[in-house]
Amino acid sequence: MVVDPEVSLVNVCLVMKTPCSVARNPLLLVPLTRLLLTLGAPSAWCGAPPAADAPTGIPDLDAAQAAAGRMPKVVVTGEGVAWDQERLLSAPLHSMYLEPTGHDRSRAHDSAALLGAVPGAAVVRNGPQTGIVQLRGLQNERVRLVVDGMTLTPACPNHMDPPLHYLAPTATDTLMVMAGVTPVSLGGDSIAGTVVARPAPPRFFESARARVFGELGGSVHSDSDGWGTHGTIGVANRRLSAAYSGSWQSAGDFRFPGGRVRDTGYQTTQHGLLLATQTEVGLLAADLRLLRTRDAGTPALPMDMLEGDGYRVGLRHAGEFGFGTLESRVYRHEVDHLMDNYSLRPPGPMRMFSRAESDDTGARLDAALPGEVHTFRLGTEFHRNEFSAFQQNALTGAQQDTLRNALRQRVGTYLEWQA
């Protein structure tokens, strides 16, 4: 943390009695900034710099150093991170591996919020559900996001539904962040970096007898009258596994003493089904997931997300053989998106709404040949996206296409050497 007057926003957290969420969530900094501008008296809350001649009680070391022609001293402090040595060595260079705690996952608005502490990363928010990952100042298509082995294309032209929106934070098991140009083996095409988000793998037990397992969690957000709950229930033995997982999140507008920030509420529900079996040729799994978002405000954009419905189905295989490992994945993901500029915010003279659809189809085959020092990977990947979006005047019915039946297809083949 850099010792800087802006850090005084942490003091605001104490006032709001939500120190952790406000300090870690850039979204909340936006309404707070608005609030301070609205009130026109930030010093009452967050200790704005006093008048030049006002006594502060703090020794003016910077002035003395400035007089001597030197830069003022900057003090940076931080906490060490406990690394998993084995995972660190197996991860690509320039990468960071995250394994969020249950507490972090329950508290997060979305999976992107789990990246807030990664050096060089930021989460840009136009609303509580729009966690756009930014790496070293670049974002959107410049950052490659792989979600559960899939390429997910946002349906919203403004990325109200970035890829990590489609993986509930409570379902996110690990995150890998890698800086630099994305390798072809992870989808290529991006120059800023790569984020790989993985849900928990299917669960098995040692015994042949079936056992039931489950998990239940929840959270309450006092600053928005919000709440979240998630649960998993399943049954498995050493060969078969079946599990259902669900999460529900709801929040009203962000509140502060004396008012609220309009267009900051949301409702999100996710349901997932994971079926898996361990066979002679490895793990075979089928996954089905549904997402439903309603009335998610995006105050920084000209419209709000009224409806976001995502459906996906996928198959996966992972096996170990004499030469190394072999993994394959096929999937289909469909999104329907609706936004407007008059349902959640005061209507202006021109009432507009927009519908969009984004359908992704993909397949991937990857083989890894590990050695004592070197690992070779080879594989191929196919991705196809079909995209349509239009906007319509709600009063006159006049329509304008943003994109109609747009199609993007990509095939990548790679031979990769990790030394």
Ligand SMILES: [Cu+2]
């Ligand atoms: Cu949108």
